[in-house]
Amino acid sequence: MTAPLLETRALCRSFGALTAARDIDFTLEAGARHALIGPNGAGKTTFVNLLTGVIPPSSGAILMKGRDITRMDQARRVKLGIARTFQINRLFRRLSVLENVYIAVAERVGAAPSMLRPAGARRDVVDEAMHVLETLKLTTDAGRRISELPYGRQRLVELAIALGLKPEILLLDEPAAGVPSAESHIILDAIDGLPRDIGILIIDHDMDLVFRFAQRITVLVSGAVFATGTPPEIGADPNVRAVYLGRAGHG
Amino acid sequence: MTPPAVDWIDHPAAVALAGRHRVRAWEVIPWLLALGFYFAFPKYLGFGTELLITILFALSLDLVLGYAGIVTLGQAAFFGAGAYTVGMLAKRGIWNEPITGLILAAAVAAAIGLGSGLVLLRTGGLTLLMLTLCTMALLEEAANLAHDYTGGFDGLDSLPIAPLLGRFEFNPLYPTTQYLYVLAVLFVCFVFVRTLVYSPFGQSLTGIRENTLRMHAVGAPVRWRLVLAYALSAAIAGVAGGIWAQANAYVNLGTLGLDRAATVLIILVLGGYGRLYGAFVGAVAYMALAHFLSKIYPTAWQLGLGLLLVVIALFARNGILGLTEAAARWRRAPRAIS
Amino acid sequence: MLLGGVAAGMVLFIVSVGLSVTMGLMGFVNLAHGGFAMLGGYAIALAMRQWGLGFVPALGFGFVVIAVLSAVLERLLYSRLYRATELDQVLFSIGLVFMMIASVTVLVGPENQPLALPSYLRGQINLGITQYRTYSVFLIVVGILIIIGLWLTFERTRAGAQIRAAVDNRRMAESLGINIGRLFTVTFAFGSGMAALGGGLGAEFLGLDPQYALKYLVYFLIVVAVGGLGRVTGVFYAALLIGVLDFALKKYVPSGGTAFIYALTILLLLWRPQGLFGTKST
Numbered sequence: 001m002t003a004p005l006l007e008t009r010a011l012c013r014s015f016g017a018l019t020a021a022r023d024i025d026f027t028l029e030a031g032a033r034h035a036l037i038g039p040n041g042a043g044k045t046t047f048v049n050l051l052t053g054v055i056p057p058s059s060g061a062i063l064m065k066g067r068d069i070t071r072m073d074q075a076r077r078v079k080l081g082i083a084r085t086f087q088i089n090r091l092f093r094r095l096s097v098l099e100n101v102y103i104a105v106a107e108r109v110g111a112a113p114s115m116l117r118p119a120g121a122r123r124d125v126v127d128e129a130m131h132v133l134e135t136l137k138l139t140t141d142a143g144r145r146i147s148e149l150p151y152g153r154q155r156l157v158e159l160a161i162a163l164g165l166k167p168e169i170l171l172l173d174e175p176a177a178g179v180p181s182a183e184s185h186i187i188l189d190a191i192d193g194l195p196r197d198i199g200i201l202i203i204d205h206d207m208d209l210v211f212r213f214a215q216r217i218t219v220l221v222s223g224a225v226f227a228t229g230t231p232p233e234i235g236a237d238p239n240v241r242a243v244y245l246g247r248a249g250h251g
Numbered sequence: 252m253t254p255p256a257v258d259w260i261d262h263p264a265a266v267a268l269a270g271r272h273r274v275r276a277w278e279v280i281p282w283l284l285a286l287g288f289y290f291a292f293p294k295y296l297g298f299g300t301e302l303l304i305t306i307l308f309a310l311s312l313d314l315v316l317g318y319a320g321i322v323t324l325g326q327a328a329f330f331g332a333g334a335y336t337v338g339m340l341a342k343r344g345i346w347n348e349p350i351t352g353l354i355l356a357a358a359v360a361a362a363i364g365l366g367s368g369l370v371l372l373r374t375g376g377l378t379l380l381m382l383t384l385c386t387m388a389l390l391e392e393a394a395n396l397a398h399d400y401t402g403g404f405d406g407l408d409s410l411p412i413a414p415l416l417g418r419f420e421f422n423p424l425y426p427t428t429q430y431l432y433v434l435a436v437l438f439v440c441f442v443f444v445r446t447l448v449y450s451p452f453g454q455s456l457t458g459i460r461e462n463t464l465r466m467h468a469v470g471a472p473v474r475w476r477l478v479l480a481y482a483l484s485a486a487i488a489g490v491a492g493g494i495w496a497q498a499n500a501y502v503n504l505g506t507l508g509l510d511r512a513a514t515v516l517i518i519l520v521l522g523g524y525g526r527l528y529g530a531f532v533g534a535v536a537y538m539a540l541a542h543f544l545s546k547i548y549p550t551a552w553q554l555g556l557g558l559l560l561v562v563i564a565l566f567a568r569n570g571i572l573g574l575t576e577a578a579a580r581w582r583r584a585p586r587a588i589s
Numbered sequence: 590m591l592l593g594g595v596a597a598g599m600v601l602f603i604v605s606v607g608l609s610v611t612m613g614l615m616g617f618v619n620l621a622h623g624g625f626a627m628l629g630g631y632a633i634a635l636a637m638r639q640w641g642l643g644f645v646p647a648l649g650f651g652f653v654v655i656a657v658l659s660a661v662l663e664r665l666l667y668s669r670l671y672r673a674t675e676l677d678q679v680l681f682s683i684g685l686v687f688m689m690i691a692s693v694t695v696l697v698g699p700e701n702q703p704l705a706l707p708s709y710l711r712g713q714i715n716l717g718i719t720q721y722r723t724y725s726v727f728l729i730v731v732g733i734l735i736i737i738g739l740w741l742t743f744e745r746t747r748a749g750a751q752i753r754a755a756v757d758n759r760r761m762a763e764s765l766g767i768n769i770g771r772l773f774t775v776t777f778a779f780g781s782g783m784a785a786l787g788g789g790l791g792a793e794f795l796g797l798d799p800q801y802a803l804k805y806l807v808y809f810l811i812v813v814a815v816g817g818l819g820r821v822t823g824v825f826y827a828a829l830l831i832g833v834l835d836f837a838l839k840k841y842v843p844s845g846g847t848a849f850i851y852a853l854t855i856l857l858l859l860w861r862p863q864g865l866f867g868t869k870s871t
Contacts, residue, residue: 074468090464103469107471121269126269165470380675568677
């Protein structure tokens with residue numbers, strides 16, 4: 001049996017007296033569509049930060065395809081194929097959409113350190129960036145500045161940058177957050193259209209999105225795994241409903 | 252999903268990106284003006300030489316501040332390092348050939364930049380600001396203490412610089428050679444910086460400046476890039492300092508002082524940082540004003556300068572070039588001001 | 590003697606504590622802080638000379654005048670730049686201090702202002718084994734009183750707790766209903782008033798001329814950076830350290846003393862970028 005694409009074993013992280021992650025065992029397979037849900041403050045974003053290397057764990061291990069990456073820094077994990085989007089857009093606002101994706105692609109193919117040729121001369125990088133934009137139907141906006149775009153389109157660029165890194169693992173932190181409901185279908189369609197071989201983990205509160213998209217759901221409460229299962233299992237689980245779905249009547 | 256057979260080269264965005272670095276017609280103007288100055292104002296070549304050197308120094312700061320986004324109050328450390336390298340080698344009769352002297356000055360300054368950058372750029376914000384300031388102050392004190400080598404407070408004067416290319420003498424009374432020499436060096440350095448800015452490396456510096464967290468998240472080795480940019484800018488500042496020592500045949504502690512570092516920062520901001528030509532505009536504006544006002548009314552000059560800085564910080568943070576850009580945008584679409 | 594160093598440290602502390610809290614609370618790099626110290630010193634010296642005010646009343650006067658002035662500046666100008674980049678804040682405050690220096694030079698003159706100490710603070714006092722300079726002892730006592738007062742304010746009063754909360758986490762403090770704007774103004778005014786006090790108290794041996802604002806700026810910044818932003822006790826220890834070091838070095842290693850302080854600052858900040866007493870921000 002081959003090792004899972006991404007795996008955590010007994011992953012823990014504390015900030016002083018606050019335990020943000022508690023003995024998390026988690027696996028993500030290639031091609032998986034996995035969702036991570038939980039009440040506010042459950043530690044979902046902390047988990048993504050642990051996976052991407054933004055913060056080190058207090059204990060436990062993270063493995064990618066069987067290889068221990070626990071001590072690896074963020075940049076190296078990106079090179080291995082882990083990409084993420086942020087809950088709040090982190091884009092280069094004064095640059096064009098194309099330039100935003102160009103930067104990501106340039107880093108991946110190793111064009112970025114080049115100092116003596118103009119950026120536009122790397123036709124391969126430009127081409128690939130445009131292809132990424134095309135898959136997300138952003139080509140008409142390619143030359144526009146981020147600051148000129150509506151928030152929903154900006155969120156797509158956030159996704160485009162992650163795709164420009166040709167990841168094997170994609171971590172999406174509330175991809176539709178902040179997007180007006182009239183535009184959110186753009187995001188959902190884009191996620192539906194993502195390559196089938198990438199392993200995707202989505203964090204979100206929107207149950208429609210989660211149940212539409214996920215094959216497996218993990219529920220995180222107070223930093224620990226509360227339940228894992230298929231959407232019908234989780235939907236039917238009375239404990240989950242009590243802790244999360246039943247609260248606040250959020251639909 | 253196989254990529255479609257469409258070639259994106261002709262898409263307007265791709266064309267714009269590909270053509271970003273093309274030399275525009277008006278970019279020749281500053282150089283024509285500089286050459287014209289040589290013929291039109293032969294009596295002011297001393298001032299002109301000082302102006303060109305200031306532009307070169309401000310250009311080095313633009314690379315580190317305007318493009319890499321590193322706020323430093325210690326850029327004069329590298330200027331002085333270059334100046335003292337040239338000065339000490341010449342005074343002791345070890346080396347006085349001008350062009351290779353500049354290369355040595357750049358190398359020494361770059362080494363200091365690389366060393367200090369590796370260490371200092373682990374920090375940011377106020378701590379980094381303080382560290383750049385203290386590093387420069389420390390170098391200044393060191394130069395003061397090693398007065399046997401550096402001439403201490405009085406500095407080294409009457410540096411015996413060899414004639415340029417073996418033929419053109421540096422005459423302090425008729426700085427014709429100096430002016431053209433500095434202009435040529437400025438041109439070479441400018442071409443280098445301009446190429447750098449439009450390269451993928453320059454693009455990644457812009458990314459680091461605009462959103463550092465995002466650059467980490469795309470796998471960029473952020474600190475290495477910053478250190479490299481810091482060292483390169485130090486090298487150029489070192490060239491500026493070295494050429495200053497050669498042109499003036501003189502070097503003193505002022506080359507390492509807070510005064511010089513603060514002035515170049517003011518100049519760059521006045522012109523507009525992150526815009527390549529801000530150094531030119533700022534240096535011309537500042538030095539013209541300083542030349543006329545600071546000697547006649549020194550206190551009024553300080554008051555006016557202070558007021559200018561306050562106004563810039565509050566209303567015109569992108570300097571003169573920022574204002575002209577805003578004016579151009581406003582004229583193009585007067586209703587679309589956000 | 591060493592006491593002189595401690596006294597100098599006290600003055601450094603009194604001037605710098607306002608800067609530390611301002612930078613820690615508002616995140617504002619205020620290079621004009623030395624200017625407030627200078628203006629305060631002038632206000633105190635002139636009040637004593639022109640209006641015959643006593644030393645202590647003049648100190649109070651200087652505190653109040655500069656506190657009010659800085660509060661006005663804060664409301665009108667500083668508050669616009671709270672969200673600005675560090676660079677803009679640096680430029681603004683440099684510009685402001687240039688204007689302060691130029692105004693004082695024009696209105697009063699560029700010479701050093703003598704500040705006549707009252708007779709009961711001059712001369713020497715006998716404390717135990719040897720004679721000490723009365724003024725140095727006075728400064729140390731004042732410094733200790735101030736640190737105790739500040740510590741009590743920060744630890745025991747509600748206002749102090751609000752300031753500490755806002756320094757640690759501004760957004761959290763706001764969501765708790767703390768009026769951040771008013772807190773900023775009051776803190777800024779208080780800090781600048783303290784600087785004014787320090788300017789007056791220190792005039793005896795730091796001098797008082799328009800260049801005071803920039804001459805000692807590096808020292809204030811070092812004390813703040815080494816002590817840790819927003820840490821009152823940190824500033825206290827850092828100021829004492831720098832004051833004593835500077836004094837001792839000037840006496841025993843006259844050349845190279847300043848270089849040593851710079852080198853030490855660099856090493857300290859590299860080892861602990863958040864300052865000796867600051868907390869690491871995540």
